[in-house]
Amino acid sequence: KQEVTQIPAALSVPEGENLVLNCSFTDSAIYNLQWFRQDPGKGLTSLLLIQSSQREQTSGRLNASLDKSSGRSTLYIAASQPGDSATYLCAVGGDSGSRLTFGEGTQLTVNP
């Protein structure tokens, strides 16, 4: 059974800092890995999708990496802003049509 762990559970940083969120998974036979953002009481917004054959994806100030063999992914946020404050969720897909297994998320607070 796939298990996904996110560290840290919560993070508070001053505005402008670069930061790294970590995600680990137990079964390396994944189809893809997806990072989401969730604001309080809201749904999930897809940030980055990495296919199992890829090593990283970038979108603006966000960069996500994937190391399947070690079962790890990182989300790098450059020059953090207060508007980045949210919960960040990592999810692993087992095959092209099946369920995503989510971590419990990292709650990020960026202080002005």
Place this chain on the structure above:
Amino acid sequence: DTGVSQDPRHKITKRGQNVTFRCDPISEHNRLYWYRQTLGQGPEFLTYFQNEAQLEKSRLLSDRFSAERPKGSFSTLEIQRTEQGDSAMYLCASSPDRGNTGELFFGEGSRLTVL
């Protein structure tokens, strides 16, 4: 707006009542998923449809839960005889078949509170 739409956004009900949630996926997305999220946790998979066929169900989906997608478009999730433990956010997601990367697009969710 052509995103995933869920209704109602909030539902408060008394224990023992039945509730139904509706999800309208992104147009032409063949795949539709239901997830449940409790406070402070990541979403947990409930069930998955490809067109009108329900292809996978989680053990979390007890006999009191039923999901349908009768015409392969919108889907409903019904919870019968609600219990306080059913209080959660119910999230719907969709993805396309063609060129499928496995990327899921989520709606805003339906929050259920059982008193």
